[in-house]
Amino acid sequence: MTPDLMEQGAKRLQAALEQPVMGKTESGGRNAGYGRLSTVGEVDTTHGRILYLEDVSVSFDGFKAINGLSLDIAPGELRCIIGPNGAGKTTMMDIITGKTRPNSGTVFFGSTIDLLRFNESQIAQMGIGRKFQKPTVFEQLTVFENLELALKTNKAVKHSVFFKLDSAQSDRLAHVLQTIHLADSVIRMAGNLSHGQKQWLEIGMLLMQDPKLLLLDEPVAGMTDEETVRTAELFLSLKKHHSLVVVEHDMSFIERISEKVTVLHEGSVLAEGTLAQVQNNEKVIEVYLGR
């Protein structure tokens, strides 16, 4: 990149940081979604779980949105969560990420970190990345600049135009660009990407932090069929190194990626198993799939 281009980029970056971000209306907002990882401690997964919820409940004005929910996610697992509108899927993510405090229950990251003792940005810094439904990339920055921005862990650095990637960070950025299929679009403005590409870029921004656990809420909503297929491939390539919890209504997508599927209904687990098992479950057919 020429010095000229870099200077233009720095100016746009500065301007973007001073602007409100597109899509900020969604729960949690941009800062919540991107609490930066500065240091990542080791998560103890020796008991075979990266995430553990037991008997979690939360009420809103007396309405139990989450009702005795228990969930167990293994390291490297790709878990699909399905269920009707209002089942509590997004609220479950709000609880894991510290946006909503449950009234009761246990939420652990690995076997030693009690997530209920931490706030949203601390939880993000521990290595739990969250993707909201709407893409919230910086439209007026390039793909490269968006990914670079995701590395800036503290405010002082974030506002410095002199931030330079070290070689490990450059390698990671190159790797992430390949992973999200945007290696040919590094200098394109994020605002000019397709909806699907914006979603991938936002996932890329999360990957820059190398999260242990990724929570993805309706990631293929609004994507074309082709983008949906590529997103399925992307998620399959991410599991093992990361654990993923994916909420989706698109069953063709679930079919492509699913191992174990959990069906939520009225704030608790209605069924769990392979997709075929839950699809043949009478209760699941009645409340969700059979509609």
Ligand SMILES: Nc1ncnc2c1ncn2[C@@H]1O[C@H](COP(=O)(O)OP(=O)(O)OP(=O)(O)O)[C@@H](O)[C@H]1O
């Ligand atoms: N902050 C809140 N205050 C009041 N009610 C809430 C709040 N958050 C969620 N709810 C209610 O809790 C229930 C569960 O909502 P949630 O958004 O978790 O469902 P969901 O499974 O994600 O649904 P969808 O598939 O439509 O996204 C709904 O009835 C919703 O209206």
Ligand SMILES: [Mg+2]
């Ligand atoms: Mg939801």
